[in-house]
Amino acid sequence: MAHPLSDPATARQALATMWEIRRFEEAVDDLFARGLMHGTMHLSIGQEASPTGVCLALRDDDAITSTHRGHGHCIAKGADLTRMMAELLAKETGYCRGRGGSMHIADVDTGNLGANGIVAGGIPIATGAALAYRLRGDDKVVACFFGDGAVNEGAFHEAVNLGAIWKLPVVYICENNKYGMSFSTEKSMAVENVAEKAAGYGMPGVTVDGNDVAAVYEAMETAVARARSGEGPTLLENVTYRWKGHSKSDKNLYRTRDEISEWQGRDPIVAFETRVVEAGLLGRDDIAAVRDEVVQKLRAAVREANSAPDADPSDLLDSVYASA
């Protein structure tokens, strides 16, 4: 809950989070390529500043809802990398006991109410969680992540409207990475920015550079304050880009090499490192130390996760219903 450029510790934390996301995704990419991971994976390399900046503006007891591209959200909200990796490796020690996998990863204890395999599926859920907090008299806020593609779903529309009319403590965060799989935002909507849709719901809409963790934080801080004080939701649009294909089956036919490398030039981590050094918050050696620590942490996570027991099929039938 501090600006990423306010002090060395926070700067360090923001940087470490972004590196954790980057390295986690790279590890997943690698494990998948080597046939050691199952299913499909949606990586958020290039988008690290958005979850990091957003979650920095949240309290620990605030909640998030996440998406199919949810590893970054989960990490930024404070999940344990080993249990995340264990989930993706289909282990009994994974967050979901191997039942959910990447698209359903959740860590309810750190306030992550769940990734979602359904585009826009989490938006009504976030809205309902915010309603619950209001009804219970909690002053918690929900940060609801979704992509630009999700904005075209009816679920977005219905839920955002409920949030607006009831002035719920929720922030709607569109991670606009320009494509909903292969379909560009130029084609999927007849306006320039997703944030322009906010006016129709009577709420503020803000577009920020989603690769600038400080800008994301600042916009989010304002939105959170608004939400927490009962003034209602904000639609925050973090403009960013995914470097990798949509999922493992993507041949990248719908975008150009040039576009991809242009965005790789706007690496959110490199940009932040430059800024913290320029601001005199961290030295180059601090940065090297952060990188190193993250690499070690990831190695340990993969190692521990790998040696955990496989998900156990024996109680499948008993896992469907909760018991009173």
Next chain:
Amino acid sequence: MAHPLSDPATARQALATMWEIRRFEEAVDDLFARGLMHGTMHLSIGQEASPTGVCLALRDDDAITSTHRGHGHCIAKGADLTRMMAELLAKETGYCRGRGGSMHIADVDTGNLGANGIVAGGIPIATGAALAYRLRGDDKVVACFFGDGAVNEGAFHEAVNLGAIWKLPVVYICENNKYGMSFSTEKSMAVENVAEKAAGYGMPGVTVDGNDVAAVYEAMETAVARARSGEGPTLLENVTYRWKGHSKSDKNLYRTRDEISEWQGRDPIVAFETRVVEAGLLGRDDIAAVRDEVVQKLRAAVREANSAPDADPSDLLDSVYASA
């Protein structure tokens, strides 16, 4: 396809249509009250200017989609009152052979693709019909009617966006009668006018006095021209009011007597009669003649419909699938 105040014949036609709607609804109300009609009925008394003005701006071969409150749309597009009444009386000669009733009344021949019992259900359908015309190289336009309540459905959002990005020949017409059953627009949305939602889809949004048939016509004419020329849809909001309860089970607890009588003071038919007289288009005697003719027409429709054979159950099982 002429302004309702452009010449006596058109003025007469507009007036006759409004009276036909009014008298049709009154007849239905009466038949229902006397236990001669089944199901439930949603009457559009007080809203006659909207369908009338809209359909005046359409060509005969243009299409409409309609709603649960659809008698007015059906009449304004040119349907036969006897076959409509026969449908509501569950007769074999009704438009739907007694299978559909009020909420599914349709007259495909005059371009009414159907009422809809599902709030917002017709909006994607209208959009698809417009797509069909585009693909077939027809220059037809679709007028898509829905209520203010429908705007809160995901179907509205998804369909209107499709219409916008594909610049389809469709006009989205919200008949904002201030309530979606009992829930007021003040509560259901955090903006003043439905038309404010248009900007988020990149299309024009226009709010007009929906009780002024000329104003409706003018706005619709512009929207139709735009649609037909390939520039895409418009969101047209006709602000109006229903005098009767939502349906037959409504106790009107959510609105005041005062509000109702205030709106009854803004009777769209009386207002139009005054204007045509002032404009010298019709005399008081012409108006009396129109009223008389409509009364006769309605009486004949009810009589004929009543004497038609009841809907025939014998081929129910063969009515489900079309055969090649």
Next chain:
Amino acid sequence: MSDQDREISYAEAVREAIGQAMEADDRVFMLGEDIGVYGGAFGVSGDLFERFGPERVRDTPISELGIVGAAVGAALAGMRPIVEIQFSDFTNQAMDQIVNQAAKIHFMLGGAAEVPMVLRAPLGSGTGAAAQHSQSLEAWFAHVPGLKVVMPATAEDAKGLLLAAIDDPNPVIVLEHKLLYRTSGPVPEEAFRTPLGQTAVRREGADLTIVATGVMVSRALEAAETLARDGVDVSVLDPRTLTPLDIEPILADVSRTGRVLLVQEAPGHVGFTSEIAARIAESPALYRLLAPIRRLSGLDIPIPYAPQLESAAVPQVPDIVEAGLTLIKES
């Protein structure tokens, strides 16, 4: 009048259950379209709005997907929402949240979360509301692992099963037949629970087992009276919950009578009674059958508007009587 004799309507029983649950537990709240001052499309919420106020009896815009999703989220965050969907046909709007979210979250998250919510919706035909307002989709919900599905047939069950549903830590779909709302029966005043997963034996007979749900239970009981006059002694069993399904009493009764008639309002093709038939046919009860299993279902058509067409579309008392007699003759 003693407590046991008190008769209230099915709609009142539902309302009483909700009121008692809301009094006892702050986490319970309602949301739905026109449940506030309007009192609900079928008058079920009635005065709950006055009693509990607009926060806990929450009127919503026409946004079924949004409000069911809000219930899912609220449940995840520790509340116990009860959503009312005006007509069960409109659950079609909310299927993603019901089926892809509510039903699966507990499982997908490896048990780390629960979704204790109730979705109530009126189903069925008989009011002239035509095809989009008269469906019976209970088979769908029953087919989805993770949901529990309740179809109360009496005022007493409307209350007792609903209170059990509200207690349940899982998403429970409660399908109330709209023709039953105005029927009355004895209902205890206290907040009693009727456990989910217990088939009720509504009548015991020697010759024929009828299994029926929802509004078909009373029709079956009426038919049983007629059949009794024809010398046919009929059992009527009401599973009450489709999931969990308590099949044993049904198999036992069928084994005893040797004849079974399965009655539902929904179209027959791939319906709930298909499952009952299958359960019998894969059990030893099969060997006790004196005649083939017989299903009596709604026609495989959308519900028509015209009254005479509408009543022809679903089983009526005389149809049940006739089917029962045919079964006796066949064996």
Next chain:
Amino acid sequence: MSDQDREISYAEAVREAIGQAMEADDRVFMLGEDIGVYGGAFGVSGDLFERFGPERVRDTPISELGIVGAAVGAALAGMRPIVEIQFSDFTNQAMDQIVNQAAKIHFMLGGAAEVPMVLRAPLGSGTGAAAQHSQSLEAWFAHVPGLKVVMPATAEDAKGLLLAAIDDPNPVIVLEHKLLYRTSGPVPEEAFRTPLGQTAVRREGADLTIVATGVMVSRALEAAETLARDGVDVSVLDPRTLTPLDIEPILADVSRTGRVLLVQEAPGHVGFTSEIAARIAESPALYRLLAPIRRLSGLDIPIPYAPQLESAAVPQVPDIVEAGLTLIKES
């Protein structure tokens, strides 16, 4: 290589059918998410975008309800749309348009309109995509009067049934199993039609009838080979269309073998094979049964992510073999 010997994949067969239909009839067009330059989530549309252009192979935003509704409207207005839904799980988003609109319009309008549309969607598990991307909801569609429901099990059927579906003046749901897309088989090059409503006898045997759909057909055939080595001679029947359902060949085969095993991937409770069991149990074939009917279905659970859990959740070849042997022993 003669025409009859040509082998192509199931995905290619679907694509070929669509291409031929689009060549023959201007009214046919496709719409769906990422079916354009991406070629479809499962690569089915492939080069159709290049061949027919962006108007007729229409990429859409992520708006399932909107695009299915657009297909309904386009069909009403005289076109013959084919919608692709990326995963059949997302039909949940579009249920209103499928069930309340497409299925009912012809009936509700008293025959005054038709909705000739095809909705294609991949179903089933086996790809590690977990609970929201792996469902088998065919039972739902089959339960809705007004829809036809097709589940092609071979490359040949994928083409022939799809061409018949496109011709059909009614809404047809075509559920393609995603594990089948890469399987190959002989497929005639010409635009042949395989009529809807004809059960295919995939194998004929004397001892046991297996009825299976979708990916379970090939598993059943594989199991039949194993069972043959154990001296059990198996028939394998594939209904191919759930609605209309051609039950006669199934009843005939069961009457002949006296034993029946019904296999589906979907959870068993209130599933499609429940209906088959019911049809058998209400027919005279009942009296020819040497053992109770046996169903082998997916577990009543959401599909889990972990590979070993996922495969435990649905019938595999050894499960079919075992169930077959048990049936023989029981009788």
